[in-house]
Amino acid sequence: MISVKYSGKQRISKPLFLRRVSGKSMDPYLKDSSIVFASSLIKPKIGSIILFEHNGLLKIKYLKKITPKGLFTLGLNSKHSSDSRFYGLIDIRTVKGVLIWPLIHNFSTSYPKTKKNKVAIKI
Numbered sequence: 001m002i003s004v005k006y007s008g009k010q011r012i013s014k015p016l017f018l019r020r021v022s023g024k025s026m027d028p029y030l031k032d033s034s035i036v037f038a039s040s041l042i043k044p045k046i047g048s049i050i051l052f053e054h055n056g057l058l059k060i061k062y063l064k065k066i067t068p069k070g071l072f073t074l075g076l077n078s079k080h081s082s083d084s085r086f087y088g089l090i091d092i093r094t095v096k097g098v099l100i101w102p103l104i105h106n107f108s109t110s111y112p113k114t115k116k117n118k119v120a121i122k123i
Contacts, residue, residue, distance in 0.1 A: 015041045017097065019051060019058065025075030025083070026060055036060065038097035044071065049099035052090055060099070071095070 021034040026049075030036065036051075044050050048063045050073065061073035061083050070089030075081020084090065 015039060016100075019060070021060060023080065024077055025081035026062075027077040027080070029076050030060065037100045039100050040097045042098040042100070044092070044095055044098050050095050051097045051099065052094045053096060054087065054090060054094065058096060 016037070016039050019036050019038060021030045021032060021036060024032055030049075036049075038051050042048075044063055044066075046063055046066060049060060050063050050071070051058055051060050052071075052073070053059075059073075061075055061081075063071055064074045064084070065072035067089065070091055072084040072089055074085070075083045078085075
């Protein structure tokens with residue numbers, strides 16, 4: 001595991017992790033409140049959805065271009081996205097992981113609820 005500093009605290013970077021999408025910048029592929037599964041072991045390549053740190057926030061964007069000076073990222077919903085068009089290239093060292101799978105879209109509304117308002121998922 002890799003030790004990284006995030007928001008002033010020392011944290012351990014895990015090889016596989018879950019994150020919740022916040023915002024509309026990746027609509028329609030990733031909806032607000034979707035849960036995504038990512039890996040820090042996969043090398044980013046053009047066409048990947050990457051998770052990276054920018055101004056203290058973890059962002060999820062589409063990797064459009066790789067240059068010697070950095071990575072050019074785009075949100076899939078350009079009307080609601082701040083991306084490399086606004087803040088320029090990002091350093092590859094800020095990449096925390098590559099999206100493996102969007103696990104659940106809109107977890108709170110996609111699955112039937114039981115009488116006790118809990119989510120019922122059949123496995």
